[in-house]
Amino acid sequence: MTHPKSKPENGEPTAPAHFxxxxxEEDRAAGKNDGRVHTRFPPEPNGYxxxxxxxxxxxxxxxxxxxxxxxxxxxxxxxxxxxxxxxVHAIKEDVQWLGFDWADRxxxxxxxxxxxxxxxxxxIKKGKAYVEDLSADEIREYRGTxxxxxxxxxxxDRSVEENLDLFERMKKGGFPDGAKVLRAKxxxxxxxxxxxxxxxxxILHAEHHRTGNDWCIYPMYDWAHGxxxxxxxxxxxxxxxxxEDHRPLYDWFLDTLGVAHxxxxxxxxxxxxxxxxxxxxxxxLVTEKTVNGWDDPRMPTVSGLRRRGFTPESIRxxxxxxxxxxxxxxxxxxxxxxxxxxxxxxxxxxxxxxLKPLKVVLTNYPEEQVEYLEAExxxxxxxxxxxxxxxxxxxxxxxxxxxxxxxxxxxxxxPGKEVRLKHAYIIKCEEVIKNDKxxxxxxxxxxxxxxxxxxxxxxxxxxxxxHWVSAPHAVTAEVRLYDHLxxxxxxxxxxxxxxxxxxxxxxxxxxxxxxxLKDAKPGERFQFLRMGYFIVDPKDSQPGTPLFNRTTPLxxxxxxxxxxx
RNA sequence: UCGGGUAUUGUCUAAUGGUAGGACGUCAGAUUCUGGUUCUGAAGGUCGGGGUUCGACUCCCUGUACCCGAGCCA
Numbered sequence: 322m323t324h325p326k327s328k329p330e331n332g333e334p335t336a337p338a339h340f341x342x343x344x345x346e347e348d349r350a351a352g353k354n355d356g357r358v359h360t361r362f363p364p365e366p367n368g369y370x371x372x373x374x375x376x377x378x379x380x381x382x383x384x385x386x387x388x389x390x391x392x393x394x395x396x397x398x399x400x401x402x403x404x405x406x407x408x409v410h411a412i413k414e415d416v417q418w419l420g421f422d423w424a425d426r427x428x429x430x431x432x433x434x435x436x437x438x439x440x441x442x443x444x445i446k447k448g449k450a451y452v453e454d455l456s457a458d459e460i461r462e463y464r465g466t467x468x469x470x471x472x473x474x475x476x477x478d479r480s481v482e483e484n485l486d487l488f489e490r491m492k493k494g495g496f497p498d499g500a501k502v503l504r505a506k507x508x509x510x511x512x513x514x515x516x517x518x519x520x521x522x523x524i525l526h527a528e529h530h531r532t533g534n535d536w537c538i539y540p541m542y543d544w545a546h547g548x549x550x551x552x553x554x555x556x557x558x559x560x561x562x563x564x565e566d567h568r569p570l571y572d573w574f575l576d577t578l579g580v581a582h583x584x585x586x587x588x589x590x591x592x593x594x595x596x597x598x599x600x601x602x603x604x605x606l607v608t609e610k611t612v613n614g615w616d617d618p619r620m621p622t623v624s625g626l627r628r629r630g631f632t633p634e635s636i637r638x639x640x641x642x643x644x645x646x647x648x649x650x651x652x653x654x655x656x657x658x659x660x661x662x663x664x665x666x667x668x669x670x671x672x673x674x675x676l677k678p679l680k681v682v683l684t685n686y687p688e689e690q691v692e693y694l695e696a697e698x699x700x701x702x703x704x705x706x707x708x709x710x711x712x713x714x715x716x717x718x719x720x721x722x723x724x725x726x727x728x729x730x731x732x733x734x735x736p737g738k739e740v741r742l743k744h745a746y747i748i749k750c751e752e753v754i755k756n757d758k759x760x761x762x763x764x765x766x767x768x769x770x771x772x773x774x775x776x777x778x779x780x781x782x783x784x785x786x787x788h789w790v791s792a793p794h795a796v797t798a799e800v801r802l803y804d805h806l807x808x809x810x811x812x813x814x815x816x817x818x819x820x821x822x823x824x825x826x827x828x829x830x831x832x833x834x835x836x837x838l839k840d841a842k843p844g845e846r847f848q849f850l851r852m853g854y855f856i857v858d859p860k861d862s863q864p865g866t867p868l869f870n871r872t873t874p875l876x877x878x879x880x881x882x883x884x885x886x
Numbered sequence: 887u888c889g890g891g892u893a894u895u896g897u898c899u900a901a902u903g904g905u906a907g908g909a910c911g912u913c914a915g916a917u918u919c920u921g922g923u924u925c926u927g928a929a930g931g932u933c934g935g936g937g938u939u940c941g942a943c944u945c946c947c948u949g950u951a952c953c954c955g956a957g958c959c960a
């Protein structure tokens with residue numbers, strides 16, 4: 322029992338023992354932070370959350386929960402130009418939907434603007450910060466390069482008094498955007514560029530989504546993040562690998578300020594095959610209308626996955642299974658799909674839906690007769706009960722379930738062949754009807770009355786079983802089929818439109834479903850027998866006319882066989 | 887000779903210096919009124935080269951490859 326999900330006696334799942342988990346255990350054993358564990362999830366409200374964020378959310382909230390601690394939701398809103406309320410609402414909804422609760426601990430970096438300003442003044446007084454007049458371009462030139470040291474700014478040695486005065490005038494709006502910045506005085510020759518007198522504040526005469534026009538100087542990420550952690554008494558500040566180089570700065574600020582000092586740990590962000598997770602490119606898909614918004618079911622956003630029909634449980638399970646490490650990696654999308662199907666198989670009710678209908682007439686079935694046949698709702702769950710299916714002389718089956726010249730292992734319907742109709746009878750194809758163009762439009766079959774499912778003489782076996790619906794009773798609905806947005810296995814490596822999949826969306830408007838599906842509610846999930854898992858689209862469905870999104874097809878070994886030829 | 891990181895089956899991830907294990911995927915078979923599910927089995931791995939050791943994924947030396955870093959973004 323080495324799998325992370327193995328359950329010991331107490332019934333609680335054992336968390337995976339990844340390196341951060343171990344660090345926390347060691348910290349607790351050493352009595353650090355009085356054994357307290359307090360994490361935070363710190364999104365910038367400048368876009369929608371995606372599956373990569375879900376990994377971070379599960380990590381931060383999961384660790385807190387496991388160790389009896391807390392996890393804050395903190396919006397890192399230090400750049401008013403990019404941030405919007407729309408995004409904070411969406412982010413809160415997504416975190417909640419994923420199943421996590423920050424209770425009353427909803428914080429904003431902007432809550433701390435006042436404190437951050439005071440600390441900046443402290444830094445100036447300590448001779449550790451100065452106001453810079455150089456332009457952005459000049460600062461870059463003075464900073465040096467990756468392999469050469471920088472040189473000190475001519476303004477580096479201004480007096481404390483002058484710096485204090487200038488900084489206050491920056492705050493009061495005395496200068497236009499870009500005219501000045503406040504910089505930390507650390508080491509312009511440091512091999513770590515982040516330590517070469519980093520910018521603490523820039524002037525931005527912009528309206529902030531929460532503080533309005535109260536401020537015209539805004540703290541940079543580095544100046545805000547660690548101190549926010551400190552203010553919130555965070556113990557373990559977990560972020561992604563690209564911030565490793567920032568850690569010395571994180572530590573420097575907290576040390577020179579002499580305030581509570583959380584520790585930063587970095588893990589590798591998630592990459593997924595066939596999936597783009599860069600915020601910039603996701604935004605591009607939305608603004609260029611390649612997809613229909615952030616919650617397009619093809620998007621890897623949490624809202625997209627939700628609308629596609631993913632469950633929070635399956636996403637959490639996925640995050641548990643992928644582990645947490647420092648090595649860059651790309652997880653196979655198939656694992657996400659596995660987690661999804663694993664859950665849906667146990668929970669989704671089975672129904673029959675014919676996506677691409679082909680009419681079948683049972684020539685030996687009485688014209689006016691109908692029958693009600695019992696069908697289990699979920700063979701994996703006896704508690705799910707059963708429903709009655711209506712059967713009649715005219716049916717629909719799936720077009721791809723019939724072939725005029727079938728290959729060797731085709732177990733479905735063909736001229737002269739028999740198949741079972743699920744929960745009903747065995748039928749035999751007697752005649753193929755075609756139109757002028759030679760296309761098959763209808764099948765004439767006979768049914769075997771003795772083969773009725775559940776009956777005393779139903780024992781006869783045939784190779785194939787098909788789903789079907791009664792033609793006069795079926796409801797017609799629109800179903801949307803989705804495929805990967807990209808054909809390339811690592812689409813993030815190239816620019817859009819690079820490997821856009823032209824067939825990522827297929828809309829079917831003439832699908833025939835079991836009559837009861839007319840009343841399916843938005844967000845309700847089903848397994849369309851043999852076809853996959855589907856969800857009633859919460860956005861485009863109308864009462865009485867549900868519209869379905871295919872969440873994922875079933876595993877299909879037949880399709881695999883065919884591909885191999 | 888810029889700094890910081892990382893290398894374990896196809897993929898993800900484990901292994902106080904002591905049998906390299908699990909999951910996904912793949913392949914084969916069994917079961918099945920879903921070509922689903924379930925069950926059984928198989929193939930497949932320690933970046934390279936040295937060294938220490940009875941014994942090395944693990945320690946030492948030395949290479950190599952890849953990722954991140956020169957925003958007044960986060």
